[in-house]
Structure formats: structure tokens, C-alpha cells
Amino acid sequence: MIEFAQITKQFVRDRTPIFALNDVNLTIEQGEIFGIIGESGAGKSTLLRLINGLETPTSGTVTVDGTNLSRVSKTALRKLRLRVGMIFQHFQLIQSRTVADNIAFALKAAGVKRAEFPKRIQELTALVGLEGFETNYPSQLSGGQKQRVGIARALANNPSVLLCDEATSALDPVTTLQILDLLKDLNARLGLTIILITHEIDVVKQICHRVAVMAHGEVVEVASTYAIFSQAKHPVTKHYVDTALQIELPERILRAAPGKIIRLQFTGEKTGESTLSEAIKQFDIAVSILHGKVDYIQDVAFGVLIVSLTGPTLQVNRALTWLEAQLHAIEVIQDVA
Incomplete structure (x- = not known):
């Protein structure tokens, strides 16, 4: 047109x-x-x-x-x-x-x-x-x-x-x-x-x-x-x-949170919570949800979660690799040893 x-x-x-x-x-x-x-x-x-x-x-x-x-x-x-x-x-x-x-x-x-x-x-x-x-x-x-x-x-x-x-x-x-x-x-x-x-x-x-x-x-x-x-x-x-998603974390929360802090995105039917639960079972790590937002865009679900992963370094890194394969996008925001 x-x-x-x-x-x-x-x-x-x-x-x-x-x-x-x-x-x-x-x-x-x-x-x-x-x-x-x-x-x-x-x-x-x-x-x-x-x-x-x-x-x-x-x-x-x-x-x-x-x-x-x-x-x-x-x-x-x-x-x-x-x-x-x-x-x-x-x-x-x-x-x-x-x-x-x-x-x-x-x-x-x-x-x-x-x-x-x-x-x-x-x-x-x-x-x-x-x-x-x-x-x-x-x-x-x-x-x-x-x-x-x-x-x-x-x-x-x-x-x-x-x-x-x-x-x-x-x-x-x-x-x-x-x-x-x-x-x-x-x-x-x-x-x-x-x-x-x-x-x-x-x-x-x-x-x-x-x-x-x-x-x-x-x-x-x-x-x-x-x-x-x-x-x-x-x-x-x-x-x-x-x-639009209002997913920025206050600096004081970032400073206080332990472990590896990641932002993960999920789309469609695959939810971030269920995938995180599976990661906890498979890799024996602890996951804390710091912030999250789920929205619908053109009637399709789109969500963002910011979480901290704590546990043995090897297991946390293995979990991160697995999450990257399962979800739409992963971004490491902070990595505290």
C-alpha cells in the first residue's frame, strides 16, 4: 500500500x-x-x-x-x-x-x-x-x-x-x-x-x-x-x-542477591517457572525469582523472569547451558562468586 x-x-x-x-x-x-x-x-x-x-x-x-x-x-x-x-x-x-x-x-x-x-x-x-x-x-x-x-x-x-x-x-x-x-x-x-x-x-x-x-x-x-x-x-x-515490561531491578536488590543473576525470556506455551523447576531437579541448584512479568502480545504469551542461581559453580554453569537451550533467550546480568 x-x-x-x-x-x-x-x-x-x-x-x-x-x-x-x-x-x-x-x-x-x-x-x-x-x-x-x-x-x-x-x-x-x-x-x-x-x-x-x-x-x-x-x-x-x-x-x-x-x-x-x-x-x-x-x-x-x-x-x-x-x-x-x-x-x-x-x-x-x-x-x-x-x-x-x-x-x-x-x-x-x-x-x-x-x-x-x-x-x-x-x-x-x-x-x-x-x-x-x-x-x-x-x-x-x-x-x-x-x-x-x-x-x-x-x-x-x-x-x-x-x-x-x-x-x-x-x-x-x-x-x-x-x-x-x-x-x-x-x-x-x-x-x-x-x-x-x-x-x-x-x-x-x-x-x-x-x-x-x-x-x-x-x-x-x-x-x-x-x-x-x-x-x-x-x-x-x-x-x-x-x-513497557517494567523489568528493571533496583540496584540495591542486585547488590544483595547472591550467585549468578540471569534474565530469561520465554514465549508461547513454554513457561519460565516450569522450566526453572526442572532445572532445580536436574542440577540440584537453588533458584530465587527476583522479578517477573508475563504479557500477551498478539494473543501469544511472552514472559520475562529475573532469577538468581546458587549452588556449586559447575552445576550452576551446567544449568545455565541447559536453560539457554530450553528458553527463548538468556542474559547474565550479574555473576557473584
């Missing part, structure tokens, strides 16, 4: 060139929910704005649904934008207009006949769960309801792509989950390709099929969401995963 090929975007500030994007190559498939995660200034918003032509690359090509944006006329670009919906962090609603009028604004811009407005508005409010709110003004709505209006407006032209620019950052955790569930449902029901940019990896974990991690204008890692959590390679990605 979308392809970025050798994209560079350069701005000039005080006569100094600044690279917002540097040699980005990325493909987003039709019908997937694709996350782009990075800190402020990583380049993710600039990348998103290239999709609907709000920004143009300094070099490289952007292709959307088979159309090379660098080769289209202004008229063709306007038509393309009708196929690309967009929702924003702060909703961008017209405060002096009702829910129905905010949606009608998008319909009018797309050239829909006025006689068709009521039916289409009714369809869209039902789709996003806002039946009965058509005559309400934005000031009468909660944050989640305002974002639902934004989504309805973005869907007014039956787009094939939906761009979400930090769409849940202004919402509380419960409302965030509700909006993410709605986006997931729209993706399944309408076959929408959704590109979601965020700095929150919990958002990515909830709904994205794949994710690109950005830092300093570059894409440093691309993988399925499950692979990002279970097999993170780049330090930036590992930092995001550790933050």
Missing part, C-alpha cells in the same frame, strides 16, 4: 541543514496496522506527512497505492488525499459546530451531495459508537467522544488509508484502550490500512501487526510486534521493551 524508497528530508535552520529523515526505506502492506514509534524529533511525524503530500521529500520516492507522489499533478494529489484519512492528538474539531456538522464539513470538502449527508452521518456515527450525539457540540463531549468524531470525519470519504498522529496521547488509559479497540475493529471490518505513530510502546503492543522503530531520522528496526518484544536487536528498541 505504501512504500518509502531512500527517503531523505532536509530542513534548513539558521543556514544549517538538519536531516529530519535520512535514507528511510520502508514498506507498509495493505490492510495492516503499522506502528511507527520514536521519541520527539525522531522523524515519525515528518514521515507520516509524506504519505498525504503535506511534506515532500528532499530525495527519494513515496508511493501510495501504486501512485508515485513525486509525479502527480496537484489535482491528482488532491484526489489521492481523499483516500487518506487522518486523525490527530488534539482532535482538531470545529468548536462552533455540532458532531453532525463536523462530519458534514468533511463530506462537503469531498464533494458529496448535500442530500446524502444525513444518511452518511448516521452511518458514521453508528460506526464509531456515537449514535444520539449528532447534535452535541465538542464542549459537551469527553476526550474519547471527541476522538470518535475525529475518526468519523476521517472516514467520511471511505479512505483506504488512515493516518493516526499520536491519536491517543491526550487520552486517559481506559479511553485509550477503547479508541484502540475501535481502530482494531475498523481495520478488521473495513480492511483499512492504519499507520499509527506514537511514543508509547503500550499502544503499539495493543493493536499493531508490525512496527518500525525510529531514532534521529532513521528507521533502526522493523519487525512484527511480537518479534520487537521477544527479539529486540537495537538498543533503542530494547529500551522501549524494558520500559
Whole structure:
């Protein structure tokens, strides 16, 4: 659906060139929910704005649904934008207009006949769960309801792509989950390709099929969401995963714990606890669980345990070798003789 090929975007500030994007190559498939995660200034918003032509690359090509944006006329670009919906962090609603009028604004811009407005508005409010709110003004709505209006407006032209620019950052955790569930449902029901940019990896974990991690204008890692959590390679990605799983041990616990302290990961049906129990039986060692977390990513279990292994050095090393063969990943954090 979308392809970025050798994209560079350069701005000039005080006569100094600044690279917002540097040699980005990325493909987003039709019908997937694709996350782009990075800190402020990583380049993710600039990348998103290239999709609907709000920004143009300094070099490289952007292709959307088979159309090379660098080769289209202004008229063709306007038509393309009708196929690309967009929702924003702060909703961008017209405060002096009702829910129905905010949606009608998008319909009018797309050239829909006025006689068709009521039916289409009714369809869209039902789709996003806002039946009965058509005559309400934005000031009468909660944050989640305002974002639902934004989504309805973005869907007014039956787009094939939906761009979400930090769409849940202004919402509380419960409302965030509700909006993410709605986006997931729209993706399944309408076959929408959704590109979601965020700095929150919990958002990515909830709904994205794949994710690109950005830092300093570059894409440093691309993988399925499950692979990002279970097999993170780049330090930036590992930092995001550790933050999401909240598995860092306080320094005082590390100092006090005896033996070899290891972090082990397990996936799917194989649980860390049962594997550790087997290691205790086989190698006659003591195991203390210092910290643990089990989560589900794309409905597959993923867990992390931090444990200390104590006992005769030979037996501890044999147990460690055995654990490495049984589990997804092992990392020695501390080795106290």
C-alpha cells in the first residue's frame, strides 16, 4: 500500500541543514496496522506527512497505492488525499459546530451531495459508537467522544488509508484502550490500512501487526510486534521493551542477591517457572525469582523472569547451558562468586 524508497528530508535552520529523515526505506502492506514509534524529533511525524503530500521529500520516492507522489499533478494529489484519512492528538474539531456538522464539513470538502449527508452521518456515527450525539457540540463531549468524531470525519470519504498522529496521547488509559479497540475493529471490518505513530510502546503492543522503530531520522528496526518484544536487536528498541515490561531491578536488590543473576525470556506455551523447576531437579541448584512479568502480545504469551542461581559453580554453569537451550533467550546480568 505504501512504500518509502531512500527517503531523505532536509530542513534548513539558521543556514544549517538538519536531516529530519535520512535514507528511510520502508514498506507498509495493505490492510495492516503499522506502528511507527520514536521519541520527539525522531522523524515519525515528518514521515507520516509524506504519505498525504503535506511534506515532500528532499530525495527519494513515496508511493501510495501504486501512485508515485513525486509525479502527480496537484489535482491528482488532491484526489489521492481523499483516500487518506487522518486523525490527530488534539482532535482538531470545529468548536462552533455540532458532531453532525463536523462530519458534514468533511463530506462537503469531498464533494458529496448535500442530500446524502444525513444518511452518511448516521452511518458514521453508528460506526464509531456515537449514535444520539449528532447534535452535541465538542464542549459537551469527553476526550474519547471527541476522538470518535475525529475518526468519523476521517472516514467520511471511505479512505483506504488512515493516518493516526499520536491519536491517543491526550487520552486517559481506559479511553485509550477503547479508541484502540475501535481502530482494531475498523481495520478488521473495513480492511483499512492504519499507520499509527506514537511514543508509547503500550499502544503499539495493543493493536499493531508490525512496527518500525525510529531514532534521529532513521528507521533502526522493523519487525512484527511480537518479534520487537521477544527479539529486540537495537538498543533503542530494547529500551522501549524494558520500559513497557517494567523489568528493571533496583540496584540495591542486585547488590544483595547472591550467585549468578540471569534474565530469561520465554514465549508461547513454554513457561519460565516450569522450566526453572526442572532445572532445580536436574542440577540440584537453588533458584530465587527476583522479578517477573508475563504479557500477551498478539494473543501469544511472552514472559520475562529475573532469577538468581546458587549452588556449586559447575552445576550452576551446567544449568545455565541447559536453560539457554530450553528458553527463548538468556542474559547474565550479574555473576557473584
